Amino acid sequence: xxxxxxxxxxxxxxxxxxxxxxxxxxxxxxxxxxxxxxxxxxxxxxxxxxxxxxxxxxxxxxxxxxxxxxxxxxxxxxxxxxxxxxxxxxxxxxxxxxxxxxxxxxxxxxxxxxxxxxxxxxxxxxxxxxxxxxxxxxxxx
Amino acid sequence: xxxxxxxxxxxxxxxxxxxxxxxxxxxxxxxxxxxxxxxxxxxxxxxxxxxxxxxxxxxxxxxxxxxxxxxxxxxxxxxxxxxxxxxxxxxxxxxxxxxxxxxxxxxxxxxxxxxxxxxxxxxxxxxxxxxxxxxxxxxxx
Numbered sequence: 001x002x003x004x005x006x007x008x009x010x011x012x013x014x015x016x017x018x019x020x021x022x023x024x025x026x027x028x029x030x031x032x033x034x035x036x037x038x039x040x041x042x043x044x045x046x047x048x049x050x051x052x053x054x055x056x057x058x059x060x061x062x063x064x065x066x067x068x069x070x071x072x073x074x075x076x077x078x079x080x081x082x083x084x085x086x087x088x089x090x091x092x093x094x095x096x097x098x099x100x101x102x103x104x105x106x107x108x109x110x111x112x113x114x115x116x117x118x119x120x121x122x123x124x125x126x127x128x129x130x131x132x133x134x135x136x137x138x139x140x141x
Numbered sequence: 142x143x144x145x146x147x148x149x150x151x152x153x154x155x156x157x158x159x160x161x162x163x164x165x166x167x168x169x170x171x172x173x174x175x176x177x178x179x180x181x182x183x184x185x186x187x188x189x190x191x192x193x194x195x196x197x198x199x200x201x202x203x204x205x206x207x208x209x210x211x212x213x214x215x216x217x218x219x220x221x222x223x224x225x226x227x228x229x230x231x232x233x234x235x236x237x238x239x240x241x242x243x244x245x246x247x248x249x250x251x252x253x254x255x256x257x258x259x260x261x262x263x264x265x266x267x268x269x270x271x272x273x274x275x276x277x278x279x280x281x282x
Contacts, residue, residue: 003219040250040270074254074266076224078144078217083224085254085266109181111252111268113215113226125215125226127252127268129181134272 003077006116010082011072013121018070021062023055030054035123041130048123065090065106073109080116085109088128092137099137106136144218147257151223152213154262159211162203164196171195176264182271189264206231206247214250221257226250229269233278240278247277 001009013029016022035048044057062068068090076083087109092102110128114121142150154170157163176189185198203209209231217224228250233243251269255262 038250040273076217076219076222076254078219081217083217083252083254109179109268111224111254111266113217113224113252125252127250127270129268130270130272131275132181 001080001116001119003082006077006080006082007075009116009119009121010075010084010114014070014072014084014086017058019068021058023058026051026055029121031117031120031122034121036126037123038125040127042126042128062090064092064094064096064101066093067091082114082116084112084114086112096137102137104136106133108133142221142257142260144223147218147221147223148216150257150260150262151216151225151255155211155213155225155227158199159209162199164199167192167196170262172258172261172263175262177267178264179266181268183267183269203231205233205235205237205242207234208232223255223257225253225255227253237278243278245277247274249274 009029016025017029030051032051033048034051034054036042036044036046039045047053049057068088071087072084073087074085087107089105089107092099092104092106094101108129110126112124112126114124116122150170157166158170171192173192174189175192175195177183177185177187180186190198209229212228213225214228215226228248230246230248233240233245233247235242249270251267253265253267255265257263
């Protein structure tokens with residue numbers, strides 16, 4: 001897979017899977033087992049997921065922010081890996097532990113290092129700005 | 142600059158500047174103006190720093206953790222950019238706002254995308270796991 005093909009795969013994965021939540025397309029993008037190698041603060045950190053479990057993770061993590069949208073600010077590729085520098089926004093429309101639905105528009109960002117195998121995403125390591133999400137949720141109006 | 146040369150430059154920068162705190166070597170590694178393009182939670186986020194200001198940032202950020210050590214888990218390069226996936230550990234030996242020195246060993250991690258110009262580091266975009274640092278500092282023993 002060329003660097004450009006890996007980048008195009010990742011752009012389409014963000015668009016179809018994370019933004020449009022078309023879970024019927026998951027097999028087009030991720031391997032049958034997908035490993036979250038490092039993702040501090042993510043409930044699935046360290047786990048290897050089947051596609052059904054990946055779909056559950058997406059549904060659960062999106063539930064409080066049903067209109068969430070990721071946009072990719074930058075992509076870099078080397079070998080079998082692609083780094084995505086992304087921005088995220090979503091409206092807090094359902095309850096989170098300690099934070100009842102507020103209707104607030106929340107913004108954050110992150111960097112994810114994906115690895116590919118046989119043309120599919122095999123896993124990631126990720127850092128996201130969770131502290132600012134917490135502060136936005138906890139802020140007094 | 143080749144990808145391998147950029148990676149070697151970054152490894153030496155972490156070692157000499159961040160780990161050994163040899164600020165006399167700063168001109169060997171960073172450009173006269175260094176831009177922190179995005180670094181959520183960092184007090185210098187969005188600023189362009191002279192080398193003297195970069196040295197101040199390093200001294201101020203290291204002060205609570207005088208034995209801090211960065212280790213690089215992974216490096217990727219494309220074009221004029223290098224991505225470093227790093228781990229960090231330091232002992233909390235001086236006061237932080239709200240957190241008196243505790244003697245605790247704190248651990249975190251981050252991913253930084255550096256850009257090079259004329260053989261020197263010109264700036265970065267970064268994500269670090271600040272929420273877990275906060276939780277480690279705030280934890281009840």
